[in-house]
Amino acid sequence: MMRAPVRLPITRLARVASQTEGSGNSDSDCARLEIEDAHGTEEASQSSAVMSLNNFTGQLVAEWRQDSHSDDAKLTLTLCGKPRACKRRLYPERRQFKIRGIDRHVIWYKTADHATLKAPPAHLLRPRQHALYVHAHRRGIQAWMYFKDASERADRDHSQGTGKGKKTERKEASEREMLARWRRTYEGQEHPELDGYVLHFLQDGSPRWVRNVSAKAYEKRQMKRQTMCI
Structure with a gap:
């Protein structure tokens, strides 16, 4: 079947900054595509039509202009994405300390922000067994x-399946795995393997595994300092 050749009009692609109405601050970027079919250069009155589509990703504006005295036509498509919420990304700092009295080191990670965390950013970490995140x-x-053992059990449970949709299973498995790997811990909690050792935090927030007797002594000294300040 023979097809007639198609002449492509002049096309321009530009990226422009979108501004909030009434404000000079740039909130998001816009990609503008201009398709122009021009046959003459004389200025004349033009007819135009504008259509706008909006959804959660942004706004698409289509503007059509045509010269009423000639065959000149121009279509402009402007796509403006909605600005993303500004969220600070955490970069965990890896540290370690030696448990006093025994030849054992503990890996721990540190982050700081004004907001609390739902869980540690596991995709950025390569922890060892019983590592700490503060x-x-x-x-x-x-x-x-x-x-680590809890994580392996979560993987085995997930491999058995639950009869739910794959997307739902993956999401639930990811949440279970996160909770299984990283469990909340608090000051005074006993060490899972070392008898007589409990978790203690220094004044700067650094964690330490200390003997129960030492932890009580630290607590008494802290209470004494607070009393003297009053």
Whole structure:
């Protein structure tokens, strides 16, 4: 079957900054595509039509202009994406400390932000068994401990299936795996393997595994300092 050749009109693609109405601040970027079919250069009155489509991703504006005295026509498509919410990304700092009295080191991670965390950013970490994660926020600190065995059990449970949709199973498995690997821990909690050792936090928020007797001594000294300040 023979097809007639098609002449492509002049096309321009530009990227422009979108501005909030009444404000000079740039909120998002717009991609503008101009398709122009021009046959003459004389100025004349033009007819135009504008159509706008909106959804959660942004706004698409189509503007059509045609010269009423000639065959000149121009179509402009402007796509403006909605600005993304500004969210600070955390970069965990890897540290370690030696448990006093025994030849054992503990890996721990540290982050700080004004907001609390739902869970540690596991995709950025390569922890060892019983590693600690400490997050400092405006109201205090949060702490988690890593359990590799619990993660393996979560993987086995997921492999058995639940009869739900694949997307739902993947989401639930990811949440279970996150909770299984990193469990919330608190000051005074006993070490899972070392008898007589409990978790203690220094004044700067750094974690330490200390003997129960030492933890009580630290607590008494802290209470004494607070009393003297009053």
